Amino acid sequence: MVDAYEDPGTPDTRGGWRYLWWVVLCQPGRAVAGALLGSVWLVLMAAQPYLMARAVDDGLVPGRLGVLAGWTGAMFVLGAVNAWVSIMRHRTMTRVRMDANFRTVKVVVEQVTRLGDALSRRAGAGEVVTIGVGDVQTIATALTVVGPGVGSAVVYAVVAGLLLTISVPLAAVVLLGLPVMALVTGPLTVRLQSAESAYRERQGVLTARIGDLAGGLRVLNGLGGKGLFADAFRKDSQRLRAQGYRVGAVASWVQALGVGLPTLFLAVVTWMAARLAAQGSISIGELVSVYGYVAVLIGPVAFFVEVTYQLNRGVVAARRVVRLLRLEPEPDTGTRPAPEGPAELHDPASRVRVVPGRLTALAAARPAEAAAVLDRLGRFGPTDATWGGVRLDAVPLARVRQRILVADNEADLFAGPLREVVTAGPARDEAALARALYAAAAEDVVRGLTDGPDSPVAGQGRSLSGGQRQRVRLVRALLADPEVLLAVEPTSALDAHTEAAVAARVREAREGRTTVVASTSPLVLDRADTVVFLVDGKVAASGTHRRLLAAEPGYRALVARDTEQDTDTEKDTEKDKDTEGVVR
Numbered sequence: 088m089v090d091a092y093e094d095p096g097t098p099d100t101r102g103g104w105r106y107l108w109w110v111v112l113c114q115p116g117r118a119v120a121g122a123l124l125g126s127v128w129l130v131l132m133a134a135q136p137y138l139m140a141r142a143v144d145d146g147l148v149p150g151r152l153g154v155l156a157g158w159t160g161a162m163f164v165l166g167a168v169n170a171w172v173s174i175m176r177h178r179t180m181t182r183v184r185m186d187a188n189f190r191t192v193k194v195v196v197e198q199v200t201r202l203g204d205a206l207s208r209r210a211g212a213g214e215v216v217t218i219g220v221g222d223v224q225t226i227a228t229a230l231t232v233v234g235p236g237v238g239s240a241v242v243y244a245v246v247a248g249l250l251l252t253i254s255v256p257l258a259a260v261v262l263l264g265l266p267v268m269a270l271v272t273g274p275l276t277v278r279l280q281s282a283e284s285a286y287r288e289r290q291g292v293l294t295a296r297i298g299d300l301a302g303g304l305r306v307l308n309g310l311g312g313k314g315l316f317a318d319a320f321r322k323d324s325q326r327l328r329a330q331g332y333r334v335g336a337v338a339s340w341v342q343a344l345g346v347g348l349p350t351l352f353l354a355v356v357t358w359m360a361a362r363l364a365a366q367g368s369i370s371i372g373e374l375v376s377v378y379g380y381v382a383v384l385i386g387p388v389a390f391f392v393e394v395t396y397q398l399n400r401g402v403v404a405a406r407r408v409v410r411l412l413r414l415e416p417e418p419d420t421g422t423r424p425a426p427e428g429p430a431e432l433h434d435p436a437s438r439v440r441v442v443p444g445r446l447t448a449l450a451a452a453r454p455a456e457a458a459a460v461l462d463r464l465g466r467f468g469p470t471d472a473t474w475g476g477v478r479l480d481a482v483p484l485a486r487v488r489q490r491i492l493v494a495d496n497e498a499d500l501f502a503g504p505l506r507e508v509v510t511a512g513p514a515r516d517e518a519a520l521a522r523a524l525y526a527a528a529a530e531d532v533v534r535g536l537t538d539g540p541d542s543p544v545a546g547q548g549r550s551l552s553g554g555q556r557q558r559v560r561l562v563r564a565l566l567a568d569p570e571v572l573l574a575v576e577p578t579s580a581l582d583a584h585t586e587a588a589v590a591a592r593v594r595e596a597r598e599g600r601t602t603v604v605a606s607t608s609p610l611v612l613d614r615a616d617t618v619v620f621l622v623d624g625k626v627a628a629s630g631t632h633r634r635l636l637a638a639e640p641g642y643r644a645l646v647a648r649d650t651e652q653d654t655d656t657e658k659d660t661e662k663d664k665d666t667e668g669v670v671r
Contacts, residue, residue, distance in 0.1 A: 136379020229401025430475025
């Protein structure tokens with residue numbers, strides 16, 4: 088199987104069938120072994136009726152007990168050998184399916200990582216979740232055709248050949264039966280593929296909406312919109328359920344025909360054999376062998392219908408994976424070298440200049456304007472910003488990401504131990520983690536967890552309060568220790584006491600490093616070396632917090648409004664108890 092750290096290879100993204108074939112070609116030895124073992128297993132099963140016919144005709148009917156015992160012993164040995172072959176076949180096919188599963192997961196994860204911030208603009212969260220939860224397993228299940236699928240075709244041909252030695256009409260019925268069943272079930276499988284594709288698409292949309300609702304449930308409840316969204320979600324769920332019923336109706340017919348048609352088909356073969364025996368055209372032993380061949384063929388013939396169903400579902404799933412793998416990140420044409428050391432950042436669109444080695448704050452009446460400036464300075468999206476006189480988009484993106492970090496206040500938090508959640512880069516020692524926790528005033532968060540930094544945290548930090556999540560994000564940004572840190576509203580969910588502690592400690596922790604903070608909190612602004620006041624997304628004034636308070640009425644009104652909001656927050660003691668345990 089593919090190793091966790093092994094290169095999974097370059098997937099074939101020309102289509103669903105091509106992708107499935109690529110997954111098979113990635114493990115040729117195992118696939119051939121599965122096909123060989125599956126063929127041997129079924130052929131040995133078909134050999135049992137032949138041995139039984141010999142035992143009846145050569146031993147039982149003439150009364151030769153020694154011959155009967157010999158053929159019986161041969162059947163026993165053959166059964167024991169076939170049991171071992173069956174075990175090896177199952178083990179091999181399990182490995183084939185697991186390899187396909189893990190390999191697909193790996194290429195999807197690598198693609199998601201490669202897309203980076205472009206993922207949210209190119210694919211919905213629900214689509215990615217649906218691929219990880221359902222499509223990967225469906226693709227793996229479809230590879231069952233490699234083993235029992237090939238074996239069924241081989242044993243079908245073998246049994247047809249054996250029946251040819253008994254009766255030409257019987258062999259003709261067997262050989263013509265499979266195409267007839269394909270004609271009957273073919274239109275249904277095509278219809279199933281279409282219905283399954285539509286169902287999967289709708290399922291991805293609804294999954295994304297579930298995530299959005301879960302993340303914003305408190306906000307919706309506060310705005311009184313929970314009922315409205317619940318009604319809309321209920322209607323969408325009912326439509327998805329109706330679509331699922333349509334898929335289930337087609338699938339039930341396919342599966343019913345998969346059982347009923349082989350049984351009907353093989354009943355015809357049995358009836359013909361009984362007629363031939365009554366007419367004396369075949370012997371009693373040959374009649375017994377025909378019954379045995381019919382019993383053996385029930386599985387392979389039914390599997391032909393089942394594998395068609397599984398392959399159609401696998402192709403639908405593979406197409407979804409291929410569609411994700413075809414997405415390309417934002418083009419990176421940068422070839423210019425990055426500045427040798429700390430350098431000035433400049434955003435021509437807003438006229439913001441960031442002096443290296445200092446703490447700069449951006450204050451705007453509309454927070455989105457300040458966040459847009461940080462996105463341009465961090466090269467998240469189109470930008471004309473420069474870094475040390477060099478356009479940011481002329482520098483390779485990997486170099487920009489190594490030295491400039493944009494820390495959004497709603498950045499994703501992955502599930503796992505807190506220590507791993509906040510370690511974005513190379514592993515950090517306990518001292519570095521302790522310093523980051525102190526700087527973000529997050530020591531009480533760790534103390535409140537059962538196993539300290541080794542305690543598990545739910546995805547998106549749902550097991551934490553809003554203020555705790557924000558401080559955990561800040562710990563992660565500080566622990567990364569970038570040359571340039573661009574933080575978007577890092578203290579917006581904190582009470583005034585905790586915010587004051589964070590502002591003082593972050594300034595101390597980032598001393599001599601370039602740090603830009605988007606905030607309208609006077610507690611944060613007062614700690615900044617330079618405050619840039621933005622109006623309509625452009626620089627209206629800059630200077631220290633106290634100078635702007637005295638000289639800029641607009642800035643004074645903005646800060647006063649924020650101060651009133653902080654006062655109201657302090658009165659609401661139930662909002663967030665983040666001040667517990669903060670060391671002043």
